[in-house]
Amino acid sequence: MPRLPHPDTAELRRDRLPLRGRTALVTGASRRDGIGHAVARRLAAYGASVYLHHHVPHDAAKPWGADRIDEVIASVREAAGDTGATVAHGPGDLADPEAPAELVARAADALGGRLDILVANHALNGCDGPLDALDAAMLDAHWAVDTRSVLLLVQAHARLRAALPPRTPGGRVVMMTSGQDIAGGMPGEIAYALQKGALASITRSLATTLAEYAVTVNTVNPGPVDTGYLTGEAYDAVAARFPAGRWGMPDDPARLIAWLATDEADWITGQVIDSEGGFRR
Structure with a gap:
């Protein structure tokens, strides 16, 4: 294949809906204040059909409470506008080892039988405490939701992509990490x-594994994002540690994730990317 030094003008001026015709599953999209909702809106606005996964009992048990799923879905549909994108949704407790494969199958069915983009945004949230507070049940709970389910989602996604014609474009996996490897860690x-940290460590191995299916794999650390979990003096103290003087907003990492899903990011894989706005730890 001849090497072209620069894209031609038509390529530079290509479709303003860079994800038109693509399909995406976004997990953990239960709240309008959350990153998952922001990612789903971006993908839909770019033309992708999107399946939103939610697990309302998780949020209902937290101080911030649950959101109305119909309002979350309505917001994503509003972002899709007249692009022709489909917006579907469904629940799932990803602590169940059978749930990830079932979720991928449901999403693909709802979106026409194909799944291009997987954004594994869900997590078991909440401060689990320092080393001395750990017990086996806590470790197992985080392993099941934060890591095992993500790998099983990736596995199911890879199996779908393997059934497509070789080198079918548009395959994407984006996982989420939390800056645990940056100065100070998360004691x-x-x-x-x-x-x-396990997801960050496995990123390159997964990228190599999925390359034969033309699937890129990257992991995003969104840094501190205002999803409604902190207020008052503590909120202001965190804001002061950003050079811009403000928290990250959900759309800040969403813009990066949506870009990673486009063809413009086709050469980016195996990376752990910090999107922290210069946050000083």
């Missing part, structure tokens, strides 16, 4: 940091 969230 108050040892179980959570451990499992998120």
